[in-house]
Amino acid sequence: xxxxxxxxDVVQGVVRRITFHDPGTQYAVIRLEQxxxxxxxxxxxxxxxxxxxxxxxxxxxxWALHPTYGRQFEAEAYQPVTPATREGVERLLASGIIKGVGxxxxxxxxxxxxxxxxxxxxxxxxxxxxxxxxxxxxxxWIAERLHLRKETQEALVFLHGxxxxxxxxxxxxxxxxxxxxxxxxxxxYALALEVDGxxxxxxxxxxxxxxxxxxxxxxxxxxxxxxxREAGEEGHVYLPREVLFQRVRAVLGGxxxxxxxxxxxxxGAALGALVAGGQLVEEDGAVYPxxxxxxxxxxxxxxxxxxxxxxxxxxxxxxxQELQAAQARLGTRLAPEQLQAVRRAMESGLLVVTGGPGxxxxxxxxxxxxxxxxxxxxxxxxAPTGRAxxxxxxxxxxxxPEEEPSVQASTVHRLLEVRPGSSSxxxxxxxxxxxxxxxxxxxxxxxxxxxxxxxxxxAALGPESRLVLVGDVDQLPSVGPGQVLRDLIQSxxxxxxxxxxxxxxxxxxxxxxxxxxxLAGRSVVHAGPSRAQTAVxxxxxxxxxxxxxxxxxxxxxxxxxxxxxxKVRELVTTSIPQQFGLRPVEEIQVLxxxxxxxxxxxxxxxxxQEALNPAGRGKAELQLGQRVVRQGDRVMQVRNDYQARxxxxxxxxxxxxxxxxxxxxxxxxxxxxxxxxxxxxxxxxRFDDGRLIEYDEEKWHQLQxxxxxxxxxxxxxxxPCVVMPVVxxxxxxxxxxxxxxxxxxxxxxxxxxxxxxxxxxxxxxxSVAQRYSMxxxxxxxxx
Ligand SMILES: Nc1ncnc2c1ncn2[C@@H]1O[C@H](COP(=O)(O)OP(=O)(O)OP(=O)(O)O)[C@@H](O)[C@H]1O
Numbered sequence: 001x002x003x004x005x006x007x008x009d010v011v012q013g014v015v016r017r018i019t020f021h022d023p024g025t026q027y028a029v030i031r032l033e034q035x036x037x038x039x040x041x042x043x044x045x046x047x048x049x050x051x052x053x054x055x056x057x058x059x060x061x062x063w064a065l066h067p068t069y070g071r072q073f074e075a076e077a078y079q080p081v082t083p084a085t086r087e088g089v090e091r092l093l094a095s096g097i098i099k100g101v102g103x104x105x106x107x108x109x110x111x112x113x114x115x116x117x118x119x120x121x122x123x124x125x126x127x128x129x130x131x132x133x134x135x136x137x138x139x140x141w142i143a144e145r146l147h148l149r150k151e152t153q154e155a156l157v158f159l160h161g162x163x164x165x166x167x168x169x170x171x172x173x174x175x176x177x178x179x180x181x182x183x184x185x186x187x188x189y190a191l192a193l194e195v196d197g198x199x200x201x202x203x204x205x206x207x208x209x210x211x212x213x214x215x216x217x218x219x220x221x222x223x224x225x226x227x228x229r230e231a232g233e234e235g236h237v238y239l240p241r242e243v244l245f246q247r248v249r250a251v252l253g254g255x256x257x258x259x260x261x262x263x264x265x266x267x268g269a270a271l272g273a274l275v276a277g278g279q280l281v282e283e284d285g286a287v288y289p290x291x292x293x294x295x296x297x298x299x300x301x302x303x304x305x306x307x308x309x310x311x312x313x314x315x316x317x318x319x320x321q322e323l324q325a326a327q328a329r330l331g332t333r334l335a336p337e338q339l340q341a342v343r344r345a346m347e348s349g350l351l352v353v354t355g356g357p358g359x360x361x362x363x364x365x366x367x368x369x370x371x372x373x374x375x376x377x378x379x380x381x382x383a384p385t386g387r388a389x390x391x392x393x394x395x396x397x398x399x400x401p402e403e404e405p406s407v408q409a410s411t412v413h414r415l416l417e418v419r420p421g422s423s424s425x426x427x428x429x430x431x432x433x434x435x436x437x438x439x440x441x442x443x444x445x446x447x448x449x450x451x452x453x454x455x456x457x458x459a460a461l462g463p464e465s466r467l468v469l470v471g472d473v474d475q476l477p478s479v480g481p482g483q484v485l486r487d488l489i490q491s492x493x494x495x496x497x498x499x500x501x502x503x504x505x506x507x508x509x510x511x512x513x514x515x516x517x518x519l520a521g522r523s524v525v526h527a528g529p530s531r532a533q534t535a536v537x538x539x540x541x542x543x544x545x546x547x548x549x550x551x552x553x554x555x556x557x558x559x560x561x562x563x564x565x566x567k568v569r570e571l572v573t574t575s576i577p578q579q580f581g582l583r584p585v586e587e588i589q590v591l592x593x594x595x596x597x598x599x600x601x602x603x604x605x606x607x608x609q610e611a612l613n614p615a616g617r618g619k620a621e622l623q624l625g626q627r628v629v630r631q632g633d634r635v636m637q638v639r640n641d642y643q644a645r646x647x648x649x650x651x652x653x654x655x656x657x658x659x660x661x662x663x664x665x666x667x668x669x670x671x672x673x674x675x676x677x678x679x680x681x682x683x684x685x686r687f688d689d690g691r692l693i694e695y696d697e698e699k700w701h702q703l704q705x706x707x708x709x710x711x712x713x714x715x716x717x718x719x720p721c722v723v724m725p726v727v728x729x730x731x732x733x734x735x736x737x738x739x740x741x742x743x744x745x746x747x748x749x750x751x752x753x754x755x756x757x758x759x760x761x762x763x764x765x766x767s768v769a770q771r772y773s774m775x776x777x778x779x780x781x782x783x
Contacts, residue, residue, distance in 0.1 A: 358506025
């Protein structure tokens with residue numbers, strides 16, 4: 001809902017009853033009796049602390065119309081109204097707001113001090129001890145509780161006055177307690193560092209209210225940190241000092257900072273302060289967030305150690321024998337490069353394998369697993385996403401005789417065992433002191449490993465453990481910072497096998513062939529065929545089967561972006577389901593280069609949600625910010641949440657400690673909205689691996705509709721069908737690698753819709769976005 005659109009209002013009354021209260025989220029529905037002679041009303045919101053029945057409160061908020069419950073007031077902040085009469089004071093004290101004080105004590109307190117009872121408690125609590133039944137300890141306790149309650153309420157009113165919404169205010173209060181007003185006043189920029197959801201801009205607005213000068217050192221430091229954080233989001237592990245300063249100047253000079261000078265000395269001093277404080281590290285003119293610096297240096301060191309380790313599970317002659325036997329057993333003759341990779345995987349502490357689609361990576365992994373087990377080596381298989389792990393598991397199993405035991409594949413996060421409710425410093429149970437229980441760890445889709453996950457993975461390998469990283473270096477790099485696979489390959493100092501041969505079986509897929517063409521700079525759509533020929537058209541049963549096996553790549557020409565969007569909608573809702581028997585929501589994925597524009601994922605999500613999952617009777621929905629989420633929607637998690645709440649299947653409510661085994665939900669995971677509860681204002685999402693996760697108001701920003709997602713976010717996933725609008729967008733996005741990544745996400749059918757010239761532009765642009773990462777050079781330096 002657009003909160004800015006509705007004016008703030010105030011209501012006042014006595015709490016008659018609490019109709020509903022969730023202690024976890026502090027969401028409550030309260031019945032409020034207004035005086036004089038006005039009808040009671042319903043007030044909903046998050047209350048810290050929860051007012052008690054009998055208490056009189058003043059509530060700031062907005063009127064809203066609930067589809068089922070009608071007109072109600074949505075609270076943003078409230079303040080108790082100090083009662084002025086004996087009855088009021090007694091009612092308040094008896095209401096249960098102070099543990100251990102009930103009606104009897106309340107009566108005695110009022111009998112002793114009359115309507116001044118609250119003042120006495122606040123200013124002279126020793127006097128309470130004179131009341132029968134109240135000793136000095138209880139007197140202190142009553143005074144403290146009342147004081148704390150008052151401070152909490154005042155803090156919330158203060159934060160609300162600064163224009164901070166209830167969610168943010170609660171997070172600030174959680175961080176600073178009742179000291180929040182003092183903390184915010186003293187250093188609003190600290191909020192940008194310490195409170196999720198507050199960025200530099202908002203902190204800067206607050207600072208302006210408190211008249212903190214635009215060239216104050218704290219502002220400069222905050223801008224530095226902000227720029228480093230943004231750089232991380234763009235994928236950089238560090239920034240060169242001069243790039244950092246340039247960006248910081250742009251940030252500082254915006255808004256209220258215009259007209260001020262920010263000389264190098266000033267920025268250098270701020271940088272020095274952050275380095276001294278341990279937040280940043282500077283090495284040879286490269287500025288890192290301290291954690292990334294540690295990840296990069298330790299990762300490089302540990303990888304080289306691995307690369308230097310040598311093993312000999314079998315004598316050479318026996319290894320060759322085993323290789324022969326395995327090929328016979330698994331029914332495949334390995335190509336020379338595959339054979340070389342298997343040998344190295346058995347004998348080296350580290351191996352990197354890269355190759356495009358259909359070059360035999362999975363087959364290779366199947367052999368490595370098979371032989372490792374023959375040699376009695378304990379193997380663990382992992383991939384960065386749940387879907388990729390599932391696929392890996394199936395692929396490795398395929399062709400292996402039934403009687404051979406199978407190896408489980410898991411996500412890398414699961415392999416590292418995410419700790420419930422963990423902070424970022426200790427989010428995994430597996431680490432140097434408690435290594436992964438395997439002697440050979442194989443990670444597929446390794447292009448998706450960012451610097452942090454790669455570090456944690458490598459740090460969690462036991463002293464006798466080997467690592468095989470398998471991936472396709474031509475895919476887009478990881479969503480998180482770094483380009484680990486690319487750096488490893490570029491360093492030239494780690495054992496590497498490049499698979500380049502496209503196997504005949506795979507070459508029957510137009511998708512695979514098309515992907516290789518894109519990479520080689522050849523366009524997949526050629527001048528000549530008319531619209532009708534290139535369009536998806538009714539297919540015979542025979543053609544349907546063929547497409548399923550071989551992978552089909554189609555192009556539909558439509559230069560106008562608006563019409564592209566409508567065409568995508570038509571293909572997803574009608575043509576493809578009819579002609580290929582694919583289910584729109586579960587099997588067809590729309591991928592876009594960008595969120596923006598008429599054929600960007602935001603617009604397409606609105607269009608597709610309307611078409612595939614429209615509002616309907618009995619279908620619960622909730623307004624999340626500007627969007628509606630309703631039961632049955634496809635959604636995606638858009639950041640890592642190590643504290644996600646797993647909902648047990650027996651419906652006993654969310655478990656906070658991850659009793660269900662695995663906790664956490666990660667950037668890029670896709671699921672379906674299972675349940676929407678408009679009263680409790682929570683959404684349950686069933687992820688594709690079966691986990692059910694609860695989202696309350698504080699976590700809504702982690703969810704996006706996923707009928708259409710960006711290619712970046714699609715990495716590691718594969719879909720039976722991919723539909724991609726190919727339109728003109730930001731030049732930096734229009735690259736061959738992006739189109740290649742999109743096309744390789746489709747298994748049976750890929751349909752490109754758009755402008756032929758735009759497709760050519762993508763294919764021609766071979767540039768790879770530069771990421772600041774020193775891993776390759778570091779590896780070379782210490783090798
Ligand atoms: N040595 C081989 N001889 C013959 N066919 C092979 C060989 N290795 C792999 N293939 C076949 O080539 C095809 C692609 O192999 P595989 O699935 O292992 O490649 P991949 O690199 O994992 O591909 P993708 O990334 O698309 O999953 C499969 O049909 C596989 O059976």
